[in-house]
Amino acid sequence: MSETALIVGAGSGLSASLARLFHKEGMQVALAARQTDKLDALCAETDAKAYACDASSLQDVEKLFSALDTDFSSIDTVVYNPSARVRGPFIEPDPAEVHRAINITAYGAFLVAQAALKRMSEKKKGNVLFTGASAGVKGYPQSASFAMGKFAMRGLAQSLAREFHPQGIHIAHFVIDGGIRSDRRQEPADRPDSFLDPDAIADTYLHIMRQPRNSWSWEIELRPFVENF
Amino acid sequence: MSETALIVGAGSGLSASLARLFHKEGMQVALAARQTDKLDALCAETDAKAYACDASSLQDVEKLFSALDTDFSSIDTVVYNPSARVRGPFIEPDPAEVHRAINITAYGAFLVAQAALKRMSEKKKGNVLFTGASAGVKGYPQSASFAMGKFAMRGLAQSLAREFHPQGIHIAHFVIDGGIRSDRRQEPADRPDSFLDPDAIADTYLHIMRQPRNSWSWEIELRPFVENF
Amino acid sequence: MSETALIVGAGSGLSASLARLFHKEGMQVALAARQTDKLDALCAETDAKAYACDASSLQDVEKLFSALDTDFSSIDTVVYNPSARVRGPFIEPDPAEVHRAINITAYGAFLVAQAALKRMSEKKKGNVLFTGASAGVKGYPQSASFAMGKFAMRGLAQSLAREFHPQGIHIAHFVIDGGIRSDRRQEPADRPDSFLDPDAIADTYLHIMRQPRNSWSWEIELRPFVENF
Amino acid sequence: MSETALIVGAGSGLSASLARLFHKEGMQVALAARQTDKLDALCAETDAKAYACDASSLQDVEKLFSALDTDFSSIDTVVYNPSARVRGPFIEPDPAEVHRAINITAYGAFLVAQAALKRMSEKKKGNVLFTGASAGVKGYPQSASFAMGKFAMRGLAQSLAREFHPQGIHIAHFVIDGGIRSDRRQEPADRPDSFLDPDAIADTYLHIMRQPRNSWSWEIELRPFVENF
Numbered sequence: 001m002s003e004t005a006l007i008v009g010a011g012s013g014l015s016a017s018l019a020r021l022f023h024k025e026g027m028q029v030a031l032a033a034r035q036t037d038k039l040d041a042l043c044a045e046t047d048a049k050a051y052a053c054d055a056s057s058l059q060d061v062e063k064l065f066s067a068l069d070t071d072f073s074s075i076d077t078v079v080y081n082p083s084a085r086v087r088g089p090f091i092e093p094d095p096a097e098v099h100r101a102i103n104i105t106a107y108g109a110f111l112v113a114q115a116a117l118k119r120m121s122e123k124k125k126g127n128v129l130f131t132g133a134s135a136g137v138k139g140y141p142q143s144a145s146f147a148m149g150k151f152a153m154r155g156l157a158q159s160l161a162r163e164f165h166p167q168g169i170h171i172a173h174f175v176i177d178g179g180i181r182s183d184r185r186q187e188p189a190d191r192p193d194s195f196l197d198p199d200a201i202a203d204t205y206l207h208i209m210r211q212p213r214n215s216w217s218w219e220i221e222l223r224p225f226v227e228n229f
Numbered sequence: 230m231s232e233t234a235l236i237v238g239a240g241s242g243l244s245a246s247l248a249r250l251f252h253k254e255g256m257q258v259a260l261a262a263r264q265t266d267k268l269d270a271l272c273a274e275t276d277a278k279a280y281a282c283d284a285s286s287l288q289d290v291e292k293l294f295s296a297l298d299t300d301f302s303s304i305d306t307v308v309y310n311p312s313a314r315v316r317g318p319f320i321e322p323d324p325a326e327v328h329r330a331i332n333i334t335a336y337g338a339f340l341v342a343q344a345a346l347k348r349m350s351e352k353k354k355g356n357v358l359f360t361g362a363s364a365g366v367k368g369y370p371q372s373a374s375f376a377m378g379k380f381a382m383r384g385l386a387q388s389l390a391r392e393f394h395p396q397g398i399h400i401a402h403f404v405i406d407g408g409i410r411s412d413r414r415q416e417p418a419d420r421p422d423s424f425l426d427p428d429a430i431a432d433t434y435l436h437i438m439r440q441p442r443n444s445w446s447w448e449i450e451l452r453p454f455v456e457n458f
Numbered sequence: 459m460s461e462t463a464l465i466v467g468a469g470s471g472l473s474a475s476l477a478r479l480f481h482k483e484g485m486q487v488a489l490a491a492r493q494t495d496k497l498d499a500l501c502a503e504t505d506a507k508a509y510a511c512d513a514s515s516l517q518d519v520e521k522l523f524s525a526l527d528t529d530f531s532s533i534d535t536v537v538y539n540p541s542a543r544v545r546g547p548f549i550e551p552d553p554a555e556v557h558r559a560i561n562i563t564a565y566g567a568f569l570v571a572q573a574a575l576k577r578m579s580e581k582k583k584g585n586v587l588f589t590g591a592s593a594g595v596k597g598y599p600q601s602a603s604f605a606m607g608k609f610a611m612r613g614l615a616q617s618l619a620r621e622f623h624p625q626g627i628h629i630a631h632f633v634i635d636g637g638i639r640s641d642r643r644q645e646p647a648d649r650p651d652s653f654l655d656p657d658a659i660a661d662t663y664l665h666i667m668r669q670p671r672n673s674w675s676w677e678i679e680l681r682p683f684v685e686n687f
Numbered sequence: 688m689s690e691t692a693l694i695v696g697a698g699s700g701l702s703a704s705l706a707r708l709f710h711k712e713g714m715q716v717a718l719a720a721r722q723t724d725k726l727d728a729l730c731a732e733t734d735a736k737a738y739a740c741d742a743s744s745l746q747d748v749e750k751l752f753s754a755l756d757t758d759f760s761s762i763d764t765v766v767y768n769p770s771a772r773v774r775g776p777f778i779e780p781d782p783a784e785v786h787r788a789i790n791i792t793a794y795g796a797f798l799v800a801q802a803a804l805k806r807m808s809e810k811k812k813g814n815v816l817f818t819g820a821s822a823g824v825k826g827y828p829q830s831a832s833f834a835m836g837k838f839a840m841r842g843l844a845q846s847l848a849r850e851f852h853p854q855g856i857h858i859a860h861f862v863i864d865g866g867i868r869s870d871r872r873q874e875p876a877d878r879p880d881s882f883l884d885p886d887a888i889a890d891t892y893l894h895i896m897r898q899p900r901n902s903w904s905w906e907i908e909l910r911p912f913v914e915n916f
Contacts, residue, residue: 023399052335058324086239091347106377107331111324118320139387147384148335155380161317165912180903193326193901200902207894212866213912214880215887220907225852225900288601394683403670409671420671436665443639443651444658449678454623456669517781548850549805553745553798560794564835576778597726597845605842606793613838616826621777 004028006070008055008112009081010039013159014131015183017078017198021206028075032064047199055082055108056100065115077209078116080109080153085146098145105149117164124168127209130157134159134177134229161218172208172218176201177223194226232258232332233301237284237341238310239268242411243360246276247308247426250435257301261293284311285329294344306356306438307345308384311339314375325344326436334378338385346393352448353397355439359386363406390447399445401437406452423455465490466513466570467539471640472589475656477504478536481666486530489630491524513540514558520684523569523573524589535585535667536574538611543593543604556603563607574623582626585667588615592687593633594615624683628674630666634659635681652684688708695742695799696768697726700869702819704885705766706733707891715759717758719751723888742769742795743787752802763895764814766804767796767840774831785832791900792836804851811855814896817844821916847907857903859895863888864910881913 005022007015009030019029023046029038034048044052049071051063084101086093113128120126136150157173164171170182181187181195184199188194201222208217223229234251236244239260248258251383252275260268265279272279278300284294297304313330315322344359351356364372386402393400410416410424417423430451437446452458463480465473468489477487477500487506489497494508501508507529507565510660511522533655542559544551578584593601594608615631622629639653646652659680665677681687692709694702697718706716716735718726723737726900731805736758740751755762771788773780800815807813823837844860844900851858867884868874875881888909895904912915 026751047282090389091343091350098339099336101334102331103383104382107328110327110377114320114324119705121320136352136384139384139389139391141388142391144385144388144392145337147388148339150393151278152331152335152381152386154376155376156373157371159373160319160368162368163302163373165402165914168912170912193899196902200899204898204902204904205895207891211891211909212880212884212887215883215909216912217891217892217907217909218244218916220904222898222902222904225855225857225903227852229849229905268656374650391687394685397683399683420669424668425673429670433665433669433673436662440662440680441658442649444654444662444679444680445683446662446678446687449675451669451673451675454626454628454674456623457618458676485709527914528712535699548847549801549808553801556797557794560789564839565786565789567784569830569833572778572782577894579778594842597842597849599846599850602797602843602846602850606797606839609842610789610793610835610839611743613823613826617831618777620826621828621831622773630722 002026002028004030005077005079006030006068006072006075007033007079007081008032008053010042012052013180014198014201015081016042017107018205019048021199021202023047024227025206027226028067030072051070053176054074055112056103061111061115070213073122075116075119076125077129078112079129079131079205080112081131082108083149085143085149088142090142090144093145100116101145102149102152105150106147107157109153111157114159117160120169121164121167127170127172130173131210132157132175133172134175137175153200158218168213170209170211170213172217173219175207175219175221177221177229178227191226196197196222197223231255231257233303234308235259235261235304236308236310237282239271239279240407243430244310244429245271246431250428250431254435258317259297259301268274274326275291278390284341285332285342290340290344291385292337297352298305303352304355305347307341308358308434309341310360311337312362312375312378314372316380317371319371319373321373324412329380330374331381331413333387334375335370336384342385342389345359346398348391349398350396352395356401356433357389358437359402361386361402361404363404366404387447394445397442399438399440399442401446404448404450406450407456408456420455423453425451425453429437437448460484460486461487461534462532463535463537464488464533465537465539466490468500468510470510471638472656472659473539474500475660476663477506479657479660481505485525485665488526491555510531514561514571516569519573521567522658523577532581533574533577533584535587535589535637536570536665537589537663538570539589539611540592541604543601546600548600551603559603560607563604564610564614567611570632571614571618575618576625578627579622579625586618587626587629587666588631588664590631590633593631597632609639616624616676623674626671628667628669630675631677632663633677635679635687636685641655649684652682654680654682689713689715690762690763691717691909692764692766693717693755693762694766694768695719695740698731699738700867701885701888702768703729704889706735708886708889709916710734712893716770717755717759738795742799743790745798748798752806761810762803762806762813764816764893765799766818767799768814768818769832770820770836772830772836777831778877788832788835789839792839793839793843796840799836800843800847801909802816804847804856807856808851809856814857814859815847816895817860819844819860819862821862824862845905852903855900856894857898857900858906860906862906863909864895864907864913864916878913881911883909883911
């Protein structure tokens, strides 16, 4: 029976690279996104199933996992990607937008992790991987909403590592420190490799998932060689 | 004209020590709490005004600051204390309770800070002080909701320090690492000074508020001498 | 009987501000420096005794503490200031200079701390304060020798806090993040308060020394309001 | 032309696992150790050359790299393993032993890194990997000498990452948090996988070495699933 991997916050970029790599490794792939209409090509390419889900909605997350319970015998790996932010001077944004951003980045991570870990803790195995950012370890000016969401997600991931590692479930937090290369966001021609290649990030995610339990990483940072840090 | 200090999350313990010390220093004191009925004695003792406010409610925070605008010429110092948590195995709690806990610990801190900084940024001075915990720098097992809230509040405070220090407004985050002595929570007789004295914490808050802008602390940790860390 | 404070790495700047403040507070002051010929004015002003001592030399440190044992009934507070560095591209410096820099910044801190704590641990009280730098929490490029020395000193201070706080001896590490104002190094006229005032730093050292043991800080950072961090 | 990897601090355990993995990957392997007499079997197994070298001695390190210059066309990867410590109450150990421990853990890392990077910086490529420990991020009581050495090595590695990553040379610091399984040090039978498997650690070292420069990790922690942290 093959493994199943769920990627929450699926679209292009890192999530697509993960889907392709997981498929190539023989895993069944499930993709969750607020809107699934753009996932057709990726689903075809990776034999994946797509699920509509707003990860910050308890009802949606419950519905997602009910569907997964029906469609797969287990969920072995969950990757949480979604994030949102409000940019600009701190005193300007509408608090409702900040609340929404925190909900997507952090509360959604909680909802998905809780639903996944309810299932994994019965089998005493699994991987829950969180896509973090440098904003989760350093609070930048004019970016309080992103700092709040990513710090909170890192706190969640660290608490879960301490609670679930001894139960045999691997929790990992990735600090992505830099822009990710995409069709919409190419690196400057005179600065090759100044953006992260999503396939390279995915390779490190897979390596971490494959670590034996005697040698687990909890936190891993990834950045282009030219990135200031 | 005397300074005014607002203490959000007022009751006994640290907030009462702060109120007394600020009053002694000649400040006008405003106290905000969800329920103000227990604040009568403290108000009398410190000549303070009390305001009913659920800090996680935008409407309440707006109402609070409108009242403060009427009652005081400025708010020079704001202390944010409220926090909430859900204890126990991660897979157990009702997500609604976790959401509420994050809202009180972190989103309320955002709301109060935004309202305060809108006012302080016009005058290019002021202090915003956040009462954090060791849970904000270390995510403990079976305590994800507290880790999320306190990490998020620390990310907020760090982002604000980078944004508002150059504007002349002092932001500080206190890592309270240990139990605080109170009527309800006395230290064991054979372990004197194993709980933090709220008056001692208040002394350090005041010292940080009084630092000249050429030598500002952003983060300060406080713990009893016998506390493991 | 008055307290005695030893300042190692005495000259102008922070050490002079500490000497003046300690004297004003009624402490007896001892100053140690590699060369004491420039300390005459400060000694006169603060009724201090000066001792010649290369803190990275075991023999010198032993001689210093023997003299202190004779001259004072106890040493209640020790401040360690010395540091050295080699700047420039990593592959350039003579290793002997790097070795010397690490010895002054870190090994000297060990020697002084060990001699002081041998004495303090009998009385179960005292303060050992380390003057650190941002280089002790962030390793900057072209500054490996300073990173090594200041990281090592921070590791020393953290280990000592965990070992000696429960014995009643207060260990503190100050992260000085910015230039310190001095006669030789004035801040630009259009950037007032962009350098730390050594008197302001000294005020925070004293506050930390005066904290009761139920509310001790181990690490405190200080920087000008305009400093990037 | 095959790559060459130098392992400093070679013996059994992690260094042997690295030698075997590097050999299997087609690299030429060079082993450096204070005493080479126990390396015969490993050299035979991995077609490695052994070099006698006290890494804390400038003369020895210069001699080592002169020999490597003769024996190999380049050194592409260097791993630094050596460390030493003095255990027990802080006030007890002979300072000379502490000095020696810091020299082996940190100053030796400097000497080897400087010699290696002089060569790598001409070719704008290479890997320098440092074997760290939890003692490098947390200073434990009764272990100041180890904290000093490992903190200093981490500061070195971080400074080098900021200086050499933009030049195309990958610097990585591994936080090994737990005991490593060995013939002498087996995990308890009722606690399987409570010690790190050196082959598993080596797999992660290799993964980091193979990361493309757009997605480099600087710091990676590894610990058994049951380890407290």
